[in-house]
Amino acid sequence: xxxxAVSTTINGDAVEYLCQPDETLLDVLxxxxxxxGAKEGCGTGDCGACSVIVDGRLVCSCLVLGAEAEGxxxxxxxxxxxGDQLHPLQQKFxxxxxxxxxxxxxxxxxxxKDLLEKNPSPTEEEIRFGLAxxxxxxxxxxxxxxxxxxxxxxxKGA
Amino acid sequence: xxxxRPLSIEDAVGELAKAVGPAxxxxxxxxxxxxxxxxxxEPELIVDIKAIGGLADIxxxxxxxxxxAAVPCAVLGENKALKQAWPGVVEAANxxxxxxxxxxxxxxxxxxxxxxxxxxVPALVAAAAQAVVAGPSGKRTIxxxxxxxxxxxxxxxxxxxxxxILLEKRxxxxxxxxxxxxxxxxxxxxxxxxxxxxxxxxxxxIKTARVALGAAAPTVLLVEEAGQVLVGSKLDEETLxxxxxxxxxxxxxxxDKRGTIEFRRKVAGVLAQRAAAIAYKRAGDx
Numbered sequence: 535x536x537x538x539a540v541s542t543t544i545n546g547d548a549v550e551y552l553c554q555p556d557e558t559l560l561d562v563l564x565x566x567x568x569x570x571g572a573k574e575g576c577g578t579g580d581c582g583a584c585s586v587i588v589d590g591r592l593v594c595s596c597l598v599l600g601a602e603a604e605g606x607x608x609x610x611x612x613x614x615x616x617g618d619q620l621h622p623l624q625q626k627f628x629x630x631x632x633x634x635x636x637x638x639x640x641x642x643x644x645x646x647k648d649l650l651e652k653n654p655s656p657t658e659e660e661i662r663f664g665l666a667x668x669x670x671x672x673x674x675x676x677x678x679x680x681x682x683x684x685x686x687x688x689x690k691g692a
Numbered sequence: 693x694x695x696x697r698p699l700s701i702e703d704a705v706g707e708l709a710k711a712v713g714p715a716x717x718x719x720x721x722x723x724x725x726x727x728x729x730x731x732x733x734e735p736e737l738i739v740d741i742k743a744i745g746g747l748a749d750i751x752x753x754x755x756x757x758x759x760x761a762a763v764p765c766a767v768l769g770e771n772k773a774l775k776q777a778w779p780g781v782v783e784a785a786n787x788x789x790x791x792x793x794x795x796x797x798x799x800x801x802x803x804x805x806x807x808x809x810x811x812x813v814p815a816l817v818a819a820a821a822q823a824v825v826a827g828p829s830g831k832r833t834i835x836x837x838x839x840x841x842x843x844x845x846x847x848x849x850x851x852x853x854x855x856x857i858l859l860e861k862r863x864x865x866x867x868x869x870x871x872x873x874x875x876x877x878x879x880x881x882x883x884x885x886x887x888x889x890x891x892x893x894x895x896x897x898i899k900t901a902r903v904a905l906g907a908a909a910p911t912v913l914l915v916e917e918a919g920q921v922l923v924g925s926k927l928d929e930e931t932l933x934x935x936x937x938x939x940x941x942x943x944x945x946x947x948d949k950r951g952t953i954e955f956r957r958k959v960a961g962v963l964a965q966r967a968a969a970i971a972y973k974r975a976g977d978x
Contacts, residue, residue, distance in 0.1 A: 555694060555738060577729055578730075579722055579725075582790065585792055591795035591796075593795045596729075597722050598725075599695065599718070599738070602718075602742075666791070666878050667792045
């Protein structure tokens with residue numbers, strides 16, 4: 535199989551890579567670019583652990599081909615903190631202990647960031663609905679919801 | 693395997709027509725990539741249609757709406773005019789998958805994946821939506837119900853692509869609705885579903901009606917008799933009883949772990965009644 539040459543933007547940086555035509559964006563991020571924050575849970579778009587934002591849309595990177603990223607803007611968990619300064623969502627996930635094993639956490643953070651960017655004052659129901667594409671087998675979700683509520687309040691005050 | 697991203701529908705059609713091995717059309721990929729991963733399909737050629745001009749747009753024309761084949765379902769929900777005109781179609785499209793899937797999945801893909809349980813399809817069939825098919829011998833427009841021919845199978849010939857779905861301009865006093873039964877509260881595949889589309893006369897009597905059922909047969913069913921029974925009524929109890937009976941009788945469902953034949957028949961009737969009531973209220977409010 536001939537490789538596909540892709541020029542894209544990831545977390546604000548211009549990036550070029552060669553990938554196979556059937557290779558997912560998730561595999562490109564993890565195996566070619568060393569961005570291992572996005573996780574492979576199910577590989578079929580059910581669990582949200584591989585969530586990234588492409589051109590402002592939250593997507594599962596396991597359901598996007600690496601070749602499709604040509605000319606697009608991709609945001610991953612690696613771009614969420616500014617240096618040592620955590621994003622308010624990351625800070626609140628820590629404070630509320632909104633994670634245990636941590637596999638789902640990057641996906642939750644990206645999905646929560648997308649949610650708050652589109653709806654800065656979500657109700658609890660809107661948070662639960664907005665994060666319904668992300669599965670967590672440890673926390674029972676409640677701490678995650680509280681962390682997102684708290685982060686929303688902090689971000690509104692900022 | 694080759695991945696291509698043609699810029700014109702003619703190029704896409706040409707590549708698909710001359711493809712030697714299995715070829716796949718990629719829009720949102722929420723079905724295709726899962727099938728590739730599961731080994732159910734190994735395409736030699738993937739034709740990404742998202743760069744083709746117009747395919748990523750919803751356009752409002754004098755005749756209604758044209759929804760390009762590459763428009764993600766999330767975008768349908770963000771289009772106020774479309775939501776106002778066709779709330780049933782939009783809510784059906786927005787029921788597909790999570791937010792992550794909504795950002796990718798398309799109604800054209802939902803139609804061409806040809807699942808009997810596809811959520812947007814009963815709503816589109818009830819809405820009398822049409823599909824614009826581009827192929828090696830030119831373009832044709834067909835009713836959406838003519839696309840799926842069985843689970844996973846369509847009537848599209850080699851080289852053909854659906855480039856857009858067309859929805860008519862709405863007259864006054866028109867409404868549509870879609871409901872499905874799932875055992876969970878969100879994000880599941882319909883056990884059975886119903887789409888209803890009504891127009892009313894000045895006095896509130898039903899002038900035209902279309903009823904479609906999902907997950908009730910090998911393809912989404914247009915139940916013409918169910919539409920006919922509604923015409924002339926104001927959805928009185930007797931009419932609703934007859935509607936349920938006709939829908940239950942029209943079903944040819946399967947018996948499986950998600951629902952028995954008996955259950956699916958019963959619920960198809962109930963959902964048709966409830967969807968009709970919502971569509972009637974929406975039509976009356978306009």
